[in-house]
Amino acid sequence: MPYTLEQLSSDIRGALKADAGQAGKQAICALVSKALLDKEFIAQHLTADQCKPRKVLYEDPELGFCVCGHVYPDAAIGAPHDHGSSWAIYGLAEGDTEMVDWRIVKPGEGDGPSLVEPERSYVLRPGDAHFYDVGVVHSPNRSGVTRLIRIEGSNLDHVRRSRIRAA
Template identity: 35%
Template structure:
């Protein structure tokens, strides 16, 4: 039997309501997400070839305030470092790949501009997931058009979070 979106959302509710540390809960939801990413029925119902770039809400839990979002990411796009503030996000690739980069701040948070050093780089391929807890700084790159499912702890457009600004912040080379 296929693992449906409804199953994933119910499993996520159960996991997120537990009293485990937040990163443990995020990792468990990310593991459950893998079942959706490779399910042909879910993929066919969610994405089609030629679908325009953008994001769509697949599910919102009104009690826990988490979202399941489908993204068509345009090829040739590279994002800047950012965090999800006090919330979290899980990324999962349906097809192709997303290049992920992780960063750490190397100067005191009391200083106005952030100085970031890249700490990791890897690709999320079909069926891969990765969860980023509160405050974790990372960026995404999509060399080709790809389909991504993202699960977030709230509406990230409505909360304060870190976003890299070229005029204020700096990336260290080869750190």
């Protein structure tokens, strides 16, 4: 039976209600992987016409998390960033993506940016989902067409990002 957006959203609600901490986030990664490997789900929701580059597919009225679809048409080297006060889960459906984790070497003061250095890199492949907690600095490097399901802890349209710069 195909995995639907309604079922994914409902399962994420259940996971967060059962455990809003690390265990809940890891449970969501498994749910996202299930959706990523469902060809019908991907074909229906991760379309370039609606997700270029981001579309909120579902926003939970109570818990505030969002299920987003992303389609990036081109290769790109991402800048290091966090998601302000929100956590996020990146789930890759198409297009191997190198992710870089960065560590903060000098926290920002006042309006100044935090300075960061690359710490490690790894490749997300179709079906992989990775949790980025609040304040974790990361950057994606895409080598071509990429499609993602990204879960945002809260809608990033309304979240102020931290100022971050590579040292």
